Amino acid sequence: MIERVVKAGSKVYTDEYSIYHWLAAGYEHKQVNHRRGEYARDEDGDGKCEVHVNTMECFWSLLRPWLRPHRGISQEQLPYYLGFFEFLHNIRKRGDQVLAALIALLIAT
Numbered sequence: 001m002i003e004r005v006v007k008a009g010s011k012v013y014t015d016e017y018s019i020y021h022w023l024a025a026g027y028e029h030k031q032v033n034h035r036r037g038e039y040a041r042d043e044d045g046d047g048k049c050e051v052h053v054n055t056m057e058c059f060w061s062l063l064r065p066w067l068r069p070h071r072g073i074s075q076e077q078l079p080y081y082l083g084f085f086e087f088l089h090n091i092r093k094r095g096d097q098v099l100a101a102l103i104a105l106l107i108a109t
Contacts, residue, residue: 015053059089
């Protein structure tokens with residue numbers, strides 16, 4: 001599924017789980033190794049940890065309880081639920097501004 005939503009050549013950060021090994025072909029793939037106690041890595045020495053999966057792990061930890069009340073989603077519908085949750089996640093900091101913009105769009109049509 002990732003090959004449909006991530007452009008070839010993109011940077012992809014994962015943990016060491018073996019399912020991600022196929023990413024070596026076509027992506028700039030960086031891993032952290034949780035089994036060895038590595039959760040973030042500073043690769044260029046600037047004091048910032050560029051390689052980590054914390055953002056994605058947080059996203060999934062928020063997604064699971066959001067999906068739970070739906071009590072099962074078909075595989076065909078899952079991309080729509082994920083897309084909607086991604087939208088909500090990405091606009092959360094804009095709050096009322098987004099609501100006003102959506103209402104303005106609805107009124108204009």
